[in-house]
Amino acid sequence: MPSNFQSTCGLAVSPKMSFYNTKACKEAVELVEKKWKNVDLNDQQFELAQPQSIEFQSFKLADFSYDLWLNTEPEGFSTSRIISPAPLILCLSNLHFIADGDTRQHLTKILGFPGDEREQLKSHQWLVYAYSRLCDQPRPSKVRPVQKVIIRGYEPSAMDQNLQNAYDRYAVDLKCLHSEPYFDTIDQTIDHLVSKQSSGKMKSLLPSGCTFDKTVDLAIMTSIYFEPEWMNLCPLGLATLCDFDVQNAAGLAKVFKLPSIKSTVRADYGEFSECIISGYEFKWSSLTIYFFKPNNNLTLPEMEKALTGSKLISYIREVAKRRFFKKYDVDTQIPLFTLENHVELKPALEKMGLKNLCDQEECNLYRLCPKRNKNYALSMAFQHVAIKIGLRSGNFRHLIKEPKKIIPDYVPTRKQFHLDSAFLFVVYEFNTGLILFIGRVIDPTASYVGGEQLL
Template identity: 25%
Template sequence: MDASSKAVFNFSFDLMKEMLKTEGDKNIFYSPLGISLVLKMAMLGTSGNTKTEIEKVLHVSEECPTQDCQGLPSSIKALLSNQAGKKYDLKVVNALFGEKTITFLEQYLQLIKKEFNVELNPADFKNNAEIERQKINEWVKCLTNGKITDLYAEGKLDGSTVLALVNAIYFKGQWAIKFNPENTREETFNVNKNEKKTIQMMSHSGKFKFAALPDIKSKVLLLPYQEDISMIIVLPDETEGIKELMSKTTPELLTSLAETKDLKETDIDVKIPKFKLEADYELKSKLIEMGMKEVFQENADLSGMSNAKGFVLSSVAHKSCIDVNEEGTEAAAATGAGVSATVAYVRKQFTVDHPFMFCLVNNKDMLMLFCGVVSSP
């Protein structure tokens, strides 16, 4: 795992812990890569303590500890390029929409173009914020094959908006070994110790990378898609073990798992639920709790964007969805930040019949594309 992938992994781990504080027993799903890309686009326009706080939350120092981190690493830039010819569909696209009456610094615009392959799209937020909101939402909808609609809710962009930074990420891929629909059965999923529900459980047998981790009372399974992408499932031993899992798990352990160093190919009977998740978050309060405070306050230093005074980051909206079935997985997410003025050979069983954590990673560098917790399929 390269340094940039580790930084995204650690940011995702911190965000998941913050999510679990407020989301309770709800399903959780988001794109740590998508969120971090939007925040990095904003970070390039910050200075001073504002920049330092964002760098800390994004674990930027782990990417380049001995130099000023301005640009994106090559591994992430590769994902922003054309993914044609792959056996899966992956799109990672960024966009910048700026108020046409504001003069943005040429240095900032050139840096955004160089690192994110993005040019500023002039927008009339001052007079037609609702029309601009609809245009941005339509752009996101198109890039995510219609999966993400209304990234910005009505009223989220208004006359005070001067800049909207947007990321859209979409993935659709088939399992390396597909589940046979004839083997899908109705089975019981234990939502918690007191609540059960009937779900559609997929199953098949084969050799998969697996590890039992008694120190964190969990098991881990890696399910590969066709070419380059895998789903990592972390299943607590106990029905209500997710919060204990997160309290005992360290980022170092998760990155080690993502690198599959501790996973051994094993004969396993696998059972996982078919599930669809949709999530909609305003991340401002969570990012503040994680230490990214100043960028949302009146003393924010966004002087790298424009000579105009009073810029603050007003919101960070994130929507995501995923559909996991016998064929494979379709997942999408979009993030928008608004800137305002102001062992032995034994066939094992891996039955996912209670809440679990999962993530989708790029096999080459273990870059985390999506992450989630399924509490109730």
């Protein structure tokens, strides 16, 4: 990859072409901050609307730290690191519902949105457009075709026909976004992904005797923040489109009123007998989810053994080397888990074409989502599991709302895996297959207190 290109959102963006450092970008941020700085979280006037089937919650825009992506570089990061614009995009999305006309008009003018078409577009289409404006400058005055955007984490039944077609056509293996070659536009990347799918290259990465579950179209990848409530705020499941680089966990904890909790994990957890579960001490990046299905009566232990030495894991290690600017010294050890029944996942599994899993007694996940969110897409549901149960090991401390209901059921069922320290690695066991989680951590040693980073 050329030295003047930096990877962001799974794409390569030239700093000279980027919207990040422009006057217009800063102007947009200043406008949002000025307008919503003193918004009362409990003021019903600012409670977000509920477009179609996605549930929104009251949200305080000012709690986002806009310097996540604008102009700051935390110590230990390369000065050339381009950070995700996701917070601003979320604000723009929210303003679509709650801002007054003048504010909305000014923001759309900054982004170059065609005024006549602006009011005709649905919220998720506008969000996609805002995303494309931020991540793929310069853009023509014409609105980017929605069907050229990868869509995940959004209810297919709630989409118009264009978005439905996009969902069906581009439900591709997004982990290709983390590999060479890099592209300048989303369009080029999607074309590349589609060609890779047809070439069958990804299949060759699997260990012998295994295959991707065909019902999920090779594989699903998604990115995460701390809790699924975050996804409620993104009508497109924007986490899929952006490679989130979280720099202020305390800000999110404040927004969602999540406490700092200290809890002791059972002794057989290993070397790390105590775990501080707190959003004030941690920052996340992304989570990748792969669905595997054993072939030829391959047992789970055999598949586990094959997986640890497979080309796929070697491939992930290589991706880690390319995607990180710093080598961490912290060892990553992740145990495996057997998940308990959770009937609320069944509708989501069925919607993703995985009804056969729903029929298996042992495959339902433990305490996934609130009952009101039965229809979460499968990727969204598994995000919650990864946060609530899975990726908790060593120095990686997690944000959990109800730890007392989770920790007693925390029982490793396999020996721990090791992977490059830039990644977390966990496999969930089902009687029909395995689910492999790959979580990427920015800085596992970072500490936050009251929103301030301790350097």
